Amino acid sequence: MGIILNGLSYKNILDDISFSLSEGDIVALIGANGAGKTTLLKNIMGLAVPSSGTVNLENSRIAAVFQENILDEELSVQQNFKFRIKDKSKYIFSMKKLEEFGISPKALYSELSGGQKRIVNYLRAISVNPNLLILDELTAGIDVDIRQDIWRDLNDYLEKNKSGVIFTTHQLDEMDNANKVLFLEDGKVKYFGSMFNFIKRMPKVKLLSKNLKDAQYFDSSEKAVEFVQKSGFQKDNFEIMKTTYTDLFQNMEARD
Template sequence: MEPAIVLDGVSKKYGDKMAVAQVSARIESGTIVALLGPNGAGKTTAISLMLGLSHPTRGSVRVFGENPIKTSTRKHFGVMLQQVSLPAKVQVRELINLFRSYYERPLGLDALLKMADLEEFARKEAVKLSGGQQRRLQFALAMAGNPDILFLDEPTVGMDVSARRGFWEHLRSSAGQNGRTIILTTHHLDEADAIADRILLMQDGRITADGSVVDIKARAGNRYVSFVAGPNVRQEDVAALPAVDEAEWSGRHVRIRTSQPDDVLRAIIGRELDASHFEISQGQLEDAFISLTKANEHAKGGAYAEQLAATVQN
């Protein structure tokens, strides 16, 4: 099957700044790819290049074998941006129908309203929807043309937990059933952890890690031992255990980052520490994200921790 998108040695320079540097990637049809990275990593520029909104300084971008600047190529796209202004005095159904009119084979109005869980708001003025409802409307607009490739920029901002869960369940089903390719950016790394087939981690305009969620976690090399500490266990008792890289306390719950989890467990048992509910894991995608980006920054001798922490928390 022909890949959905191919980036071949792509660079983009703005003045003296290299926003994207020698990026190559092949994105297969029907996959969900999370493009992650700190602020200023080059994610927005990379997506602009894929959409044909920006031209590479070097290299090439192909969408189903064609240049994305072509109108015939762009018909494959659906785009949900983070910052969108909705027109006043236009009902939800009117706005969806307007977007449907731009395409030769659009999805039906009823299907789009159901997809976005907006059926009861069809006659409501779009600008009077809540923040989460407006995000769902923007999703319906992005899906209006039944796109082959869907670009999502922070899609669940403003949605409550239930709406976010339903949104991702629908996307996973859509990609699996219709072969739709989905490319997303998100600061909710738990979402990328749960839904993405592949992670592209960008930093300083380059792809610094590429693989499945499992691959990315393994590459970070983190292992975690978690347990509930009894009332007599002190922080210095945990710090004195062997191979403890970092120990986080949340009440009496302790989470130790280590490269040798077996040694940590043996020491806890051997020293007869009052501990229960043990768990060993590779951690979450967020843990790997922090470790890999910090490692890359240390490798080039930069200072990065404050920006990284702010990026993960936003």
């Protein structure tokens, strides 16, 4: 399994995107609203044709979950799966998973909540045993405990199948699951590389103060304290805290 993108551009949305992934890579595709994440995934899937550049998928069996629902609304969940999964053991496995997630196989797909539909879409995707999963906002609008259940299940699948994954999310804590980060800004790659380096290059602490318009970022608490002392901030007028993924993300966007 592998993906190689070479200079992919799409209309005026994506600009000269190149990166490659290999087996077992779990990539967090992040970026602000409208950065081009979904458009990139659709180009990879062949649902949109690049204006220039190439997408090379080597021995990849891809399954995707996009934000739109693609199963038949008027059928039950069970009927939807029966139509799509020919292998009996995979079908039984999917039925078991549905029950683990508390979803009745007999329920009409149209009557499920938005979150339940996404779980069903995810289970349908893994039922075909893909070695590349494309997950666009899989956990959007899903309660935190169910999100954790989905990630536990997905990590279990990945461990057993050595599949690659590209997932988008606005829940930046989900980046913990990734080993690589692809950060898009205005359709361009702002960062592509290991999660480890992504975190390493970012500041460790942030300083908030009524005296500052924006948060200030520092490589160490000592440097933040030095700044506070130099600026003469009063004790109750500032706060120094550890950076979170949200800070990393905002800080990268604010750069250049």
